[in-house]
Amino acid sequence: MSSTRRAHLRTTHDDPEVVRAAVEPDNTDSMHTTVEGNTLVATIERDSTGGLQSTVDDYVVNVTVAQTVIDDTRTHTDTNHE
Template sequence: MTRRATLRTTHDDPDIVAAALGPDNTESMHTTIEGDELVTTIERDSTGGLQSTVDDYVVNVTVAQTVIAATRTHTTTNHE
């Protein structure tokens, strides 16, 4: 039986976050953008595999959002 999790995260620029996550996504992941939300569905054959993939995805979202925020801060600080 397939296990499935759908994660919804809200971002100022979900297109940028989706692009940052793209290289790390696997065939078991499908991401769409709905307004300001990034919606990712993950399907795995085992609960353990699903948990590992969800954990990795959450870390990747956090890193992407942190890098995007740092880039904006750096860009804003250097151009004012």
């Protein structure tokens, strides 16, 4: 008998739709993301604890990189307009 492991992650962003669009191509069938206000909500389901941990780790890295690139791009753009 196998049970599904599930994680719900909530991260807050100035523009969560942009972050969602950046990470969505890397999402697998076991992942679902939605936006609630300024919060990006991800639900991840896997059959094993190890698989869930790996997928959560990958997702967190992807969100972190996406937000960093967005922030750096905005900083660079803002600097060029001064």
